[in-house]
Amino acid sequence: MNDHYQTIIIGGGLSGLTVAHKLRLQKPHHRFVVIEKSGRTGGVIATHRNQGYTAEIGPHGFLDNCPESRQILAETGLDRESLQAPLIDFVRYVYLHGRLNLIPQTPKKILMAPLIPWQAKLRVLAELWQPVLGGEPTVAKWVAHRFGKALLPYVDAVYTGTYAGDYDRLTIDSVMPGLRALEKEHGSVLRGALQRLRAKRQEKSVKTPFRMPAMTSFPEGMARLPARLAENLAPGRDLLLDTAVTAVHSAGSGWQVETDKGMLQASQVVVALPINAALRLLAALDPAMPEKSVPEAQLATVVLGFADTVKLPPGFGFLTPECEQRFALGALFSSNMFPGRAPAGHIVFETLVGGRRHPERVELDDRTLTRKAFEDVRQILGIAMEPAYSTVLRPWGGIPQLERNYPGLLAWRRRFLAAHPHLHICGFGWEGIGMNDMMKQATRVAEELLAPGRREEVAEIKGVYF
Numbered sequence: 001m002n003d004h005y006q007t008i009i010i011g012g013g014l015s016g017l018t019v020a021h022k023l024r025l026q027k028p029h030h031r032f033v034v035i036e037k038s039g040r041t042g043g044v045i046a047t048h049r050n051q052g053y054t055a056e057i058g059p060h061g062f063l064d065n066c067p068e069s070r071q072i073l074a075e076t077g078l079d080r081e082s083l084q085a086p087l088i089d090f091v092r093y094v095y096l097h098g099r100l101n102l103i104p105q106t107p108k109k110i111l112m113a114p115l116i117p118w119q120a121k122l123r124v125l126a127e128l129w130q131p132v133l134g135g136e137p138t139v140a141k142w143v144a145h146r147f148g149k150a151l152l153p154y155v156d157a158v159y160t161g162t163y164a165g166d167y168d169r170l171t172i173d174s175v176m177p178g179l180r181a182l183e184k185e186h187g188s189v190l191r192g193a194l195q196r197l198r199a200k201r202q203e204k205s206v207k208t209p210f211r212m213p214a215m216t217s218f219p220e221g222m223a224r225l226p227a228r229l230a231e232n233l234a235p236g237r238d239l240l241l242d243t244a245v246t247a248v249h250s251a252g253s254g255w256q257v258e259t260d261k262g263m264l265q266a267s268q269v270v271v272a273l274p275i276n277a278a279l280r281l282l283a284a285l286d287p288a289m290p291e292k293s294v295p296e297a298q299l300a301t302v303v304l305g306f307a308d309t310v311k312l313p314p315g316f317g318f319l320t321p322e323c324e325q326r327f328a329l330g331a332l333f334s335s336n337m338f339p340g341r342a343p344a345g346h347i348v349f350e351t352l353v354g355g356r357r358h359p360e361r362v363e364l365d366d367r368t369l370t371r372k373a374f375e376d377v378r379q380i381l382g383i384a385m386e387p388a389y390s391t392v393l394r395p396w397g398g399i400p401q402l403e404r405n406y407p408g409l410l411a412w413r414r415r416f417l418a419a420h421p422h423l424h425i426c427g428f429g430w431e432g433i434g435m436n437d438m439m440k441q442a443t444r445v446a447e448e449l450l451a452p453g454r455r456e457e458v459a460e461i462k463g464v465y466f
């Protein structure tokens, strides 16, 4: 193996496959190859299907509010088969004070709901006059400072549901850079948000009504997305499976990519790996790299199926903040969200265990994990019968945690990329962790490959949906 490519894409997960898809679509003669260490594509996206049950080993879906991912669905025809679970129709719950508290799905209804006392609601408004916090505050410290402590359990639930993270470690500059920029620019998040809203309304002559996004999946589960993206890659030509990249060397104006099967050459290289794998690979190219790794949160999912005499509350599921001291982080009511997730006459839900705070729970054997998870949720959901089906799913990778010094790592990446114009970096944990973040970044990288010149990353203000 000693071939020359225009582009080598390292990593066959959603990020690498998205770059490959865009290249194929926009420049059919562009000579590229995707190099994937394992024997399959998709990375952490994988679906479990057994005895009529469908459950997710990795992500459960993504919101349809990202233009780049909508575009990919349209380009692949997946928009015609995708399933939508609109947030407006599916409430969520936070388990707090020993009961499930329904979280309404619009900001106005949340404001009116008795989730926090009225004094605490006034404290939220006092955010307008809070001074800007310096340094790199944690999410918990920042929220308590700006909006008051009453919101903390709900914010904990948000970051448990998205990062499986610990809001006493995640930093606001890392996970919400857009919000932080708003605070710094306007002295208050609320004031900044209102001014932006007003400016947007003035920009648009026709008022577009606010629409809640929908969670997207597929009848066969999430694995359908990477499978479709990989469909047109010819194994051995455009896709090398079971091939690990071990080093990348600069060679004149191009790159040499060393793998466990031999050396390849390319004019451009895309490192589409989870952040820790990327840092390991790139460390040799720059001794000034400020961090060699970021922490990860490990998860396990306990899938529990029952006869449909068990009635789940309506909605997506629930999350549990740490202060409640439960075993599980929460549960997703899969049968409520998408049809066909359980055999006829049955329901299924997926219980999440572990996360940044409790890695030791993921180490438990399947039997113990299932027993403890079931004991925990049966009491919350009032389930009297034993499960008809259970299995433990262990994801293919952990979730990168954007904690202290992460903004410094992003700044390093900008400097590194400026010094290496023919190298590109995207993937799990760079500029976010969600599938939409990945498809957006990978689309930008593909644009850079096709029309050279770096595109600026913009810190957007993301909605908080959980």
Ligand SMILES: Cc1cc2nc3c(=O)[nH]c(=O)nc-3n(C[C@H](O)[C@H](O)[C@H](O)COP(=O)(O)OP(=O)(O)OC[C@H]3O[C@@H](n4cnc5c(N)ncnc54)[C@H](O)[C@@H]3O)c2cc1C
Residues within 6 Å of the ligand: 010, 011, 012, 013, 014, 015, 016, 035, 036, 037, 038, 040, 041, 042, 043, 044, 045, 057, 058, 059, 060, 061, 062, 063, 243, 244, 245, 246, 272, 273, 274, 277, 299, 395, 396, 397, 398, 399, 426, 427, 428, 429, 433, 434, 435, 436, 438
């Ligand atoms: C448990 C879990 C739940 C999640 N839930 C959601 C969710 O509900 N919604 C959402 O939007 N997002 C969710 N995510 C995040 C989402 O799955 C990721 O953003 C996305 O799948 C990452 O894709 P990627 O290609 O960047 O990385 P990966 O999927 O990690 O793919 C990287 C690929 O690179 C390969 N690789 C690694 N090292 C090398 C090497 N040296 N040489 C060659 N190949 C290599 C790996 O084998 C892997 O296939 C979840 C993630 C996890 C782990």
